Amino acid sequence: MFASGFGILPRRGLYGALNLLGLGLGVAVFLTMMLIVRYEYEYDSYLPGASHIYQVDDDLRPAGRAPYENSWISFVPVPFMKQDFPEINQVLRIIETPMPVRAGPVLEQDMVTLTDRNFMSVFDLPMLEGNKATALDGPGKVVLSATMARKYFGTIHAIGRRMRIDNSGEDEIVSAIVADPPPNATSDFGIIMVFPSAWLEKLPFHNWGSQWGHVWVRIDDPRAVPRIAAGLRGFPYRHPAGWTESLIRFVYGDGGLTLVPLHAVHFHNAAIGEGGVSRRLIDILGLVGLAALATAIVNYVNLATARAALRAREVAMRKVLGATRRALIGRFMGDAVALVAMAVLVGLALTELSLRWVNMLGGWNIAFDWTYVLPVSVLIVLIVGIVAGIYPALVLSSFRPAAVLAASRMPAGGRVESMLRSALVVLQFGFAIVLAVCTLVMTDQAAFVRVMDRGIAKDGVIVIDALADSSLTARQAEIVRRLADVPGVRSATRSDMYPHHTIDSNLWRRPGSDRRISVRWGRAAPGYFETIGAKLVAGRLFDEHQGNDYHAGSEQEGAGTSIVISRLTAERFGFASPEAAVGQELRADDTAHNDRIIGVIDDIRFGDAHDPMSPLLYFGRSGSFDYVAAIIRYEGASRAEEMARLRSAWARIAPDVPFSAREVTDIFAVDFRADWSYGALFGIGSAVAIGIACLGLFGLSSFNVSRRQHEIGVRKVLGAGRRQILALLVGEFLRPVLIANLIAWPVAWLFMSRWLSGFDQRIALTPWPFVIAAGGAALIALLTVLGQTVRAAANPPAESLRAG
Known part of the structure; x- marks a missing residue:
């Protein structure tokens, strides 16, 4: 053949x-x-029994507000789930968090999975060495993936070896080695250990509002899933754990908990704004x-x-x-x-x-x-x-x-065949133009997200999240002071509010009002607002000389404690202007005192461009606090040079904690990199589609020109000039391209308007991408057929008549 x-x-x-x-x-x-x-x-299809594993999400449907869903939930419902639903075979809690890990001379920060002893009964990971039944049967044991074993011990034969996690003072013993998951796995489970006993006293185990981790269930009988899903709907009302019914109704409304099959988690998490990949984009790539x-x-x-x-x-x-x-x-x-x-x-x-x-x-x-x-x-x-x-x-x-x-x-074939061939060319160019428009819009949106005003300075700012290590709690202020002395550092501060990190939220209200507003709140050490480049729009910022501005801890805060809010927070609480908010008071639902607004800053977008802007609120903090990062502003040095200086200084200041830091521009790059990449893929697809269409147009024009030589000769004998012949042929060949635009433009507009609607801040869908795509396709098509048409129009009549 x-x-x-x-x-x-x-x-x-x-x-x-x-x-x-x-x-x-x-x-x-x-x-x-x-x-x-x-x-x-x-994704995740490598796991045995994947079809029986479900993620439990918070399904919040508060009255008067848009419903939303969280995969990060409280662990409060876990003890009651098997009690209420005997069909649930296993319930599992998981927190994945970065921790310092040391094995001999190797000290790194890696993601650690903290979980329950029945982990292997839900996630049946392929075992290379060890016993599944005993691998996590108690504290002091750790399971490693093959990659982690090689990283810390140089071999996968690491059972019985010791390593220290989280500077806890106690060594963990490697009890099993599991195979590395494929790259299309939601979690890599590189380091797995049972919850230390101290963790069981933390908030997510006792408070519905503390959403730190994930809950997974295994249901072997698929017929039981609908009944369990229906029963989970009002679960918080049946097990309030100290919350009042009015608070549960305000937060959950008619919602509760919901089940998400493991095979759907990858796309589902993207749909609710928690990572993963948009199913719509993948389906479009398939199309x-x-x-x-x-x-x-x-x-x-x-x-x-x-x-x-x-x-x-x-x-x-x-x-x-x-x-x-x-x-x-x-x-x-x-x-x-x-x-x-x-x-x-x-x-x-x-x-x-x-x-x-x-x-x-x-x-x-x-x-x-x-x-x-x-x-x-x-x-x-x-x-x-x-x-x-x-x-x-x-x-x-x-x-x-x-x-x-x-x-x-x-x-030569009939008229029907000729019309069919033209229709096929129209479809080819229509598809290519749709892709070209999508490419232009997606890359424009990615460029917009890259440069859009976030309300803070992005260049020359480094976030060192290694400061959050529990072993450094008492030394936080000292460490920041020593980092401020590193050459090139203009200012240094600390906070638990920084790009892609706003972990605390609470319900607040104005005194005398029952209207609650959910607000993201955090703590700011001296110099914070100046370091991140926040803009003051009313009032003042925290001042170390004002007694109610900075406190060593929350226990020192009381009536009249100073707070700084964002412009959006002032709007949400109904203040007529930022200036009108200064001097007013707010109260958190879990406190018995009012806090006093001393200043309003411009809005800051710490999350990505898809998420709605969050209202923000700050307390001044001079003492230590959890989940903190050092924030460094530098100048007079390159990024690589300054990062190397900070790494070197960190090794002297905190030698037992691995250095972990990122430039703010790199943190925000996550927000546009995926869209830019998809735009590039669409660009490649559109280039190939236009290329294929032009190949077809070239072949058909060559065929048609060769068959119309006699007609061309006759037209010339009857007085037609070269320009008239050229216009006739070019117009005929470009007509399908122009018709293709009539089909492509509405389709591209529909796709891109729906795609852009997923962004809280976005570009306007103007005619320019459509005009550029259409003009580019027409120009390429013209260049494709121009050579043949020029030669045909230039032939002497006698030669054309002989050829025909």
Whole structure:
């Protein structure tokens, strides 16, 4: 078959090359996108019994406010879940948190999974060494993944080795080694240990409002799931744990808890704004792959049917020499399948080459899996080969030899065939223009998010979250003072409110009012607002010389404690202006005293661009507090140089705690990097789609120009000039491109308006991306056909008449 394909390529010349390249590009885009879709949809499928595992989410439906969902929930309901629902086989609590880890000379900060003893009964991780039944049967034991074992001990044979976690003073003993999960796993579970007893006294185990971790359940009987899901709806009301019914109703409304199947968690968490990947984007990428392949197939069939008529004399001669219709059908089908097979080989090579760049763009680790790619490729060869070969095989094999040989011109096909080919070109360019518009809008939005005003300074600010280590609690202020002496540091402070880190929220109200407002609150040490570049709009900031501004701890706070709020907070509480809020009081639901507003700052967007802006409130704090980070502003040095200086200073100040720090610009980069990457993928898809469409347009224009030579000669004899001929041909070839815009623009507008609606701050959907995409497609199409039309218009009439 391949020998036949190579044999017909020289005879088909430009036609064969165009078909080969166009279909090869379409196959490459299709396979690449399908590998991405497969990778995303198979998240967590490696786990045995994955279909029986469910994440328990908070489902909040407060009256008068938009419903929302959290995968981070309180552990209050855990003791009651098996009691209320005997069908639940296992209930599991998990907190994943970064901790310092030391094994011998190796000191690093890694994510540690704190959990219950029945962890392996829910997440049945593949075991390399150790006993699942005893691996986590008590405190003092730790389970490592193969990667973590090699990192800390240089080998996976690490059972019985000792390591210290969280500077607790007690060594943990490695009890088991589990296999590394695939890259498409929600959690890698690199270091797993049972909750230390001290953790069981922390807030999330006793307070509905403390949402620190995740709750998972295993339900072996799928028939029980609907009943359990219905019963979880009002769960907080049945087990209030100290909360009043009015508070539960204010927070949860008609909601409660809900179940999310493990296989849906990856997309579901993205939908509720907690990481993961948007299912809609992945589905769109899959549609891009299908549409690219369909475009390539359409292009291939279009060229095949257009050029098939040129083989009419060959068919007639073969019939004269005794060829049967069956033999001719077999020959045409064999030629088509051979060419398609060669194109698929080109597509496979392009796919393997492109995966490296695709992985870099999307942050994936997608492998070129032959067990998936090979069957799909064979299917493409058979389907496309049959579709592309069926028309020439059936139509041309039915020609009567005498009529064809007696005719002075080749059969040209009817008006219906010509209209069909034009319609196919319209669809090709319509798809390409939709992708081009999506590319422009997505990259514009990513660029907007990158430079948008967040209310704080982004450049020259470093967050050192290693300061949150519990062993440094008593030394926080001293450590910040010593970091301030590092060369290049302009100011140093600390807070638990910084980019992508606002962990505390509470319900607040104005004295005398029952209207509660949820507010993100935190603590600010001296110099905080100046270091982050916050803008004061009314009142004043905390002052160390004012007795009610800074306190050593919450126990020192009382009536009249100073607070600073954001502009949005003032609006939410109904103050007429920021100035009107200064001097007023607010009260938190869990306190018995009022706090006094001394200043209002401009709004700060600590979260990403998808999330609504949060109202903020600050207390001044001079003493130590939890979940704190050092915040450093520097100047006069490069980022790498200043980071190296801080790392060196940290090693002297806190040698037992691994250094962990990030530039604020890097923290915020997470907000636009994924959208930019998807925009780049759409750009690649649109470039390939336009390329395939232009290949088809070039082939069809070449065919049509060659068939219209006689018409062109006649028009010239009758007085038509070169410009008129050129305008006629160019207008005819560009008409499908212009019609494609009428189809593409509404579709692209619908897709992008829905996509942009997922951002709290976004660009306006202006006509410019549509105009640029349309103009670019028209220009490329014009350049594609210009050479042929210019040559046809320049031919002398006599030569055109002889050619026709």
